[in-house]
Amino acid sequence: MATAAVRTTPFHSRTAALVRGHTWRHWAGYVVPASYDLIHDLEYAAIRGTAGLIDVTPLYKYRIHGRGAGALLDRVVTRDVARSKVGQVLYTPWCDPEGKVLDDGTVTRLEEDLFRLTSAHPNLRWLHQNAVGMDVVIEDETYDTAALSLQGPAARQILNAVADRDLTKLKFFRAAEASLGAIPATVTRTGYTGDLGYEIWVANDRAEALWDLLIAAGEPHGLLPTGLMAMDVARIEAGLILIDVDYVSARRALIERQKSSPFELGLGWTVARDKAPFVGQRALERERAAGSGWALHGLVVDWDALEELYADVGLPPQLPAAPWRASAPVYVGGRQVGYATSGCWSPLLKKSLALAHLEALHAAPGTQVEIEVTVEHRRRRALATVAKTPFFDPERKRG
Amino acid sequence: MSYDVIVLGSGPEELVAAACLAGEGWSVLVVEAGPAIGGTAASEELLPGFRVDPVHGDAGFLDPRVLRQLELDRHGLALLAPDPVLAVPAERGGPLVFWRDAARTRASIEDRSARDAGRWESFAERMEAFARILEEVAARPAPRPAGPLRDLAPFLGLGRKVRGLGRDDMTELFRVLPLPAYDLLDDTFEDELLKGALGALSVRGLFQGPRAQGTALVLLHHLVGSPTGCFGTRTVVRGGVGALVEALAAAARGRGVELRVDADVERIGVERGRATVVELADGSQLSARSVLSGMGPARTLLDLAGPTWLDPDFVHALRQIRFRGGYARIHLALSEAPRFDGLAEPAAGTIVLAPSLDHVERAFDDAKHGEASERPVLEARIPSLADPSLAPGGRHVMSVDARFVPVDGREGSTGLRGSAAGDELADRAVALLAESAPNLRGAILARKVLLPADMETRYGLYGGDPYQGELALDQLLFMRPVPGWSGYRTPIGGLYLCGNGTHPAGAITGASGRLAASAVLADLEGQA
């Protein structure tokens, strides 16, 4: 055979040695650790208490440069790229012409005419299709660039310990070039945990050195290699949506009702007003004016209700060990008004949380709803309250 | 300066549209990039006094409604009816000659094959009945099968006409529409010369051989507006297509249209999704409530208006339009009319050299593999036979289409470029013609060869394609110019399309101009 069936990331030599229980997960054609230990609790605790180091290399990464680079991105994404400053990172979705979300990711303005776009699905063809007539070069650096996510309260100290410059001043959603050890890297103050954190982008051939450097520097701070399961808990607490789980890309949807607009995903704030024309703009302006049929919000399941349901069958509440990704119907007054797409038990908040699509009428925070739970093989409904996300939003995230 | 409508281009369709709009009282400006009104349809002089139509082979099928409405006869338009309509010299046996008189055609076929002659009339009648159906379709905006039901209402009448064909012809119509001309002709006839000649007509406007599905439709398409069995004939205007343009221009001026030549459009300015300004190469800006462009869908939308306001899938669709001219036009100034062996009378109509269906197919094979045809399919006209005004003192002009020349469908023509390649193909074409008209070679006073590359650079025709989009099944009707946008409007407000790149296409008809004008009018009146 000429090729292996799955890709491994440039960190694989390091991570493979640490994964104790064959707990791997497939992500965009790669395998990466789902957890290093059999139970991910300590890894989660690291994200919220010390720091976790997560291999996020499988993200798709595009380097976009040339005179028309900003114009291309402005044409594609919903946020206003023209008004972004060098060193700024934008989180943004992008849409099809009908204003339905294709993907979401970040746009980093590295220089006036140089950007990096990250995404969850491949977007090379889409970028090219939008670049017709533009003076722009699109390079796919997905397979040349390695990425680590350093997340948690101690992330700043660890990073400063290895960086050639003080990154304390690097603000939330800002980027900087820095040498870590002697490794040239781009550091962005971003992450998928809703905590203080950074993502570090380096060339593949420097990946192992970067890993070793951070692990050594992080050791005194309690840094732990962390897998996707722990990150999943953190991102639900932070109310961050996940493609293929919380929404279906309009590109992959087979029917209309599988698609969502940014407004319907709680991303209305990303749809810039008064910006250059972008794909889906007309449809989104119409939706903004007319209102959306759906909204995405958090749900907090009422503990007493849950306890009671289990008590009925003589059990204490059974909590899922891992974050879940099954669709759970949500009801108001016996009628289904939505569905939850992912959820978890928050070890920190001591709450059962979910992210749910709700009909707009029943989406106001504070609304009492019921969510389906399976208690001892029987479908039951537990009381839950619509809540604003993030569920957990520490000061240190932005501070 | 500000106008209600600015029309880009001054070809027949654009002039018809301009005249229709001005006739309703709107202020209309027509801008033409070239020095003469008509654009690709303006006639040119090959030598002093020798006038040819550089791009258009004929005046198509002029919609009688347009002729009447614009009173073109009052503006100097005279129609001619050359006879015979089609002549096919033969290496063996008598030549094949199609006349306006069906009995004479039959007699000519009879000389070659009694069986074919016996089948000719019913074939010709059936094809004519089918062409009548297509004629109905060409006179209306293309039906949108998934559009609002009320838009389909006008086609109920058409549906009745289809049913009116009777069971046999109706089901035959369904069979024939997607059929290769090869099969249609091979099912019906045995004479290779007859099949070859009709096969040659079935690939006009297509970069395909006669074995391709859809070629039977093209054969029918070119029959629209012709008398029964007069394959290969179209409207012929005294003075050529150039004279048609002059009559249309006169009609337009008479209705108050302003015509401006040497006005090359640089850009169509779009604000908030609406076309508002036309910017000329000299920097001047003209504002308009509506812009109607006959400059081709891809050129208008991608080059002039730019993709900013267009959705990427629409842009993708525009870029997928296949422009495949695929033939060279050779214009000749002649000291005397060529005399074709076996033809008793001068060939006033079309002369076709394509001795068999396989000959046509092989000519295409060469181009398919990137070479100009070794033995091209030739379609020639000597318009000065019926219209002596085109050449001085008993001399003649002749225009020959030589198929095929390789083209790359999307990004313009590749393959043959430059005069050497053009000369080589022209030499081959002349040599082939000279095989049956030995006096041709000595009669040539001047020669001009237009390759697809020339048609593109000189006349702005993408891919050297005068049809502005291959006449393939997937690029006709509601699929033309791009799927879902057959109604002459574009995603940019106030910007409209007409011309060959839009429905009905395939010939000068005036229909796209008339129908596009209706769309512009409806919107202007809606705003008023």
Added chain:
Amino acid sequence: MQIARVWDAIVIGGGHNGLVCAAYLARAGQKVLVLERRPVLGGAAVTEEIFPGFKFSVFSYVVSLLRPEIIRDLDLPGHGLHIVPLESTFNPLPDGDYLATWADPEETRRELYRHSPRDADAMQEFGRLMQRMAMAVKPLLATEPPDPASLHPRALLAMGRIGKHFRDLGEKDLHALFKLMTMSSADYLREWFESEALVAAKSASGIIGTFLGPRSPGTAYVLLHHYMGEIDGVFRAWGFARGGTGAVSESIASAARGFGAEIRTDAAAASVIVKDGRAVGVALENGDELRARTVISGLDPRRTFLELVEPVDLPSDLVAAVERFRFRGSSGKVNLALSELPDFTALPGVGPHLKGAMAIAPSVDYLERAYDDAKYGDFSRRPFMDIVIPSMIDPTMAPPGKHVMSIFVQYAPYHRNGGWDDQSREAFGDAVVDTLAEYAPNIRSAILHRQVITPADIEAVTGLSEGNIFQGELALSQLFFLRPSPAWADHRTPVRGYYQCGSGTHPGGGIMGASGRLAAKAVVADGGR
């Protein structure tokens, strides 16, 4: 002397469609007899031990579209059917590289990315569109085509339903479908992909069984077939039947017998006995006459209408339509018994690529040149080949350690200049082996036995007119209500009690069985009228 027994239904031809029809009729309680001319059942879907120890799916080589409802309704797995999916495709290229696709989409993406990063993106979107298109077309496969010329309320209603079905797709999908139905596969694929190898590999599937090239309009819609399976819950549409395609026929036959049908081999039907415009039985070539209330022909339209019955019993327009119906067999088959597996220069050694479909289709131009040879009456000097090695999946097909290779070859025109004889057959076989050897040089020495089948052989052995494997070209002018003829596309014929169930009827093509099932439905619905 036969006891004068009257059958409810006699099916002429024990091909897969005939057997499916018989099984459904027997299941509906009818007394059914199937007559097969050959000693083996299956028509073109047969497994035969051509060389000692080496078994071949002699003609038809893969199971593409056998309808899942047929597998369920007839419980074919209970009668021994086991279809194993063909997981991968592998196309060696002249420059020493190759193009492969694998069962896992991410793995395929990686492979495509090697050839063109943009194409890797495009493939997923393309697959999604094809899936939607397959959903749009699928209902038509299970629908009797209405007669468009009929003013009968039932026909009008059916036309209306079809019209509504298409309108309900929405404009975008309808346009996409229209393009798919009318374009050439090469043009259609170039709208999506830039890699020549990929366009060629995919467009090759559009020409299988046709007398068309990849640049011929009308070849694009065949691309859909690959996605039909997906919407039926079979994730990969192409598969091997364990025991060869004959095992498919055997399992259907076994199901039919289980429902009480009788099946006779070596029983060639000579004609359908028609009395007063009604089919009343079948005359065999041995002179026997069998009585039946219903006769169903599984043969192709030419044999069904021009040979089994007298044209005088038929309307002249039907006779004319059938005379005009195009067969033009275009493919041949080379079956090889191998001492060892082929070793492809592009991907040496034994790997998973040998378990899937392999094809020699390196460029659109290559395929067009192959077509050009056939257009003018000769077999392709360098042909398109679709290759499988059934013994990789089912080792019982060959002696231990040895293999059988099935090579579907195009083009081999039925109407070859000078006709087909032993010499031209072997020359054709040589062209195939020589071409394959360019990619897998060890093949020559690995060949133990070789069977070469021309379209003339297909016709002679299976009775398929002009060797057309689909019982008539799958071209737009021969599909849906035009298959085989308007007004007679609903599996009925002008002769009362006489039906047609071969793949020359709607929807036709491949080992699908849908024609047989629809025909049985028509017979049952008519209730012996």
